[in-house]
Amino acid sequence: MPPHVHVHPDGTSLRDPSRLFYQSDYIRRLIIASYWLFIIAAIPLWWHITSIERLSLPTARVHAQAANHLRFPVQIQLENVQDPSISTSLQKLLDDRIHKSQGLDVQVRHQNDPANPIDSYVVRAAEGVPSANERHLTHPVRPATLSKLADLLTLLLVPPTDAHRVAQYSPRYRLAFTLLNEDAAAGGAISGWDISGAISRHLSPLLTPLSVLHNFTIESQVQFHAPLAFSPTSLHDGSSYGLTPEDLTVFVNSAEWSLSSSVSNDPVLHFIVFVPSASRRPLKILDSNGLPSSSNAFLLPQWGGIVIYNPPSVESELQQDTNANAPLPPSALHALFSTFATQLLSLLGVPNLPPDISIASASTSTTQKIPSDLQTTDALTGWQLDALLRRRTSENAKGAYDTLQSIVKLVDQIENMPVGEDVRGDVLDSLSALEELYTPSLPLPSTLHHSSTALTLASRAFFSPKMLALLYFPAEHKYAVYSPLFASATIPLAAAAIREVVAWRKQRTEAVGVQ
């Protein structure tokens, strides 16, 4: 019974005029409590609709990848070798040379060993010049030559590479061939080339084995005005011009030469034939001492290759009009594309064969010594291709792992960064591709395929534009907008609650005092 209601002896309630009949502490407290209950009940909803979607990433699985190391089992079978001790000593020599960190498990076996045929290489003992084809190496195998053989095998299995020169791995490359005439209107320019023929003769034999690693889109164009952004220096003899090493770094005039492509994001490898204008011939490349070098080609690391082609001077009595533009003669085309083939191989990271090895053509068993600048026009050996596959695979696996780790770290560090379903999906798919990589006895091409999938997905997740969505919209802005509402509404609420609690305690102490 409320304290201010008194009961009349005849049963009707009596009112105390010093207290207000319509006011009840109980109802007032109920009202204040219901406000607070509403606010507390609404907080989860508010939290839900204003929070950023951050799905959890498989952090532990990413970190667990650090323990994994790629191992490539490599078997070397010895043919025509009678002495069984040779294989053990070769094994020992190879173990010294190839460190475990390079991920190769080399096993030397005798022929006819019932072993699985994956990645097995055959060393055939024979006297004469060492030669290689496919996965065979013909080399004298005697105790005296063993250390030389081990050196050679090391070079074949783990070739040295120039990481700065090699273009980054991509499942598809665009090969853009461009014939640039500096100034065709000045005469003596090259008006065309038999590009399809040259590609099928010089590049297709290389691109077919390389299709295990990459797909290629090939395109070509001819330009008739391609001015340089600088003037080549005139040489002392007065009749020729030179490009200093500094000039080579600014040689590509991307503002004037329309080389860029607007339809795809595939990396482009450019191959440029530059024909200097008639007034600047011959144009030569100078070495650091300012002397003309014998080479007429240079390579821009990860970008492409450039060959400077000086058309022969027009003394030939057969050519009537000295200023006529003519197509590229087949002999020059042959030389150009041999250079392009070499440049392509070094941009793609295909290792060269050690210099003292010749290629044995696969069809006939006769070996022939091929000059090293022409050897690439022959098909690639399995040694080279496998070494490249192993290198690309481990690079990709490392790249994918690094990218995944960066994603996890970044998401961990920046709390406003959203992680959506697609980013999470890409990370998970990349991880499972990475994990599949370590299944034993996988053929090399499919390891590469897994590693490339892992890398592609990891980079796609890393560069996902959705991860930036709320990054630049900090929580302070939200509070700035809400505070006019929240501040003015919560202050009376809090004040009323505090006042009520104080009043209630006072009442209780009074009640205790009365009792």
Add this chain to the structure above:
Amino acid sequence: MRTLRFLWVLGLLPPCYCRYFSGETFSEELVIRPLPDGKVASRFEFTTLLHGATPRNPQNLSVEDHSQHYTLFPLALGQILREYAVTELHLTLNAGKWNYDRWGYPEESDVATGASLWAWMAEGSGSASAANARHRVDARWRDLRNALAGLFCASIASLDEQRTTSPGRAFTPVGALPAWPASVQHAFRHASLPSENVCTENLTPFLKLLPCKSLSGLAHLLNPHRLFDADWHGMGLHVSWRPNEGVQVRLTFQSVSDPLRAGGNSRDWSLRLLFDRVVDRACPVAASSRIIVTLPTKELYSVHPEPSSVVDGRGAFDLSDQSFPLDLRLRWAEPFQHATVPSAEAPLSVRRMLRGSAQDHGALAISITNPDSDPVSVVYLETLPWIVYLYLSTLELSVGGVRRPDLLQDISYIAPVPHGRAATLEAFLSLPARSTVTLHIGVGRSFLRYTEHPPDAQRGWDLPGAVVALLPAASGNQSSATDSTNKGAMQEMKKWNQPQRIYTPALLVDPATPDFSMPYNVIIFTCSLIAFIFGSVFNGLTRRFVVLKSPE
């Protein structure tokens, strides 16, 4: 040994010279025409023909395309055409208003203000899988816009779905559409952006598509300082397929310059005066390269050098016959007299206005005058962004105040979808001889969402101009061209003579624009109000009343 050497030299000789060039031909032409009001119209045309090429069939988009090897054809453009399997493509970037009444018809008929892009593309493989979604016409149309925007540094990418229409009659393919199997239908897409400003950054990529860039040949005359100073200028890219020839790319540049501005009351012009440059060498790869000058017929004049040939009052200068540097000069004996009445050369005169000062409604009025003694039938096309919608019931057609609803036939109207699709109104209109037909239609203006306003919202929106397409006189009724019965194995090769299109200038519509500081004001105001109401109600509910005894 000697014979061997001889054979080697044979390889260098012209036989192979021809072989490389047989695949592609490039030719250039400059047409200069003095206009009746003393100005000079010039039109550059650069044509590259890729012999024997066919457009890519979009059904094969998932199959690896063959390698692209070009000598004269622009590779950057070839990539776009192959990647998105475009059969026919037209892009125009024009600045200013072509004055049909004073200048007559332009050499290149597409002179819509700003950027316009239209293309024919076949439907890709129809399955709805995610990989093929990018092969659908609309996806490729979007990618094409983005690629061209990148290539030409223009805001073509903003020609989005809200501006894309597919009118069926005013535009017909210039070339032919390949006869692929019956399931492959060609779709037409058109979009225009009248507020696009055309300037040097668009000309530079345009010049890069030419084999001789702007360094030799006629393209050397394309001097941005002069061209963008002209009274009117515009560039165009037209790709079409000719069944027996191949894929043709035509790059055009038109301008109207004013020699009278140079001082003196003389309309004498020379290449140096018009372009501030002369042709100092020929493009070495052009199969033909010529300048055609329309010579005066009534007045005395002198031209230097002498034209190689004169046909129909047009002198042709073949660059292979001329000595360099070449500076053409045309002089009149008499000084120029401004005509009091502009001599109307165009058979039609079109005016279009937006009336009404209210922010939510108005009226569109078009008057078309046919001064000819024969009736003319035209296709009238309006493509309006959804911010303006037409009340078709209020459409009124009158000639000299008399209502003539019979003149308008076969109306097709695609209603706009707010925030989604543009409206298309297309109709056949017969214009009686020597009369002015007035078309009047009520329009409503939509309210835009806060974020839909352009950055310069107070300026208003540009409405693309209407298109009045004169049907070729020979093919009297259009229905034969659109007849679906004769779509046999080979779709009928469309006639070369295109419907002559007349573009009206863009209109500026001023939709209701809000005060853009509004959201913040609204937030603050609403918060204060809610806080006030909340405070009062809460106080009223929880106030503790106390009775005080007043001292007697």
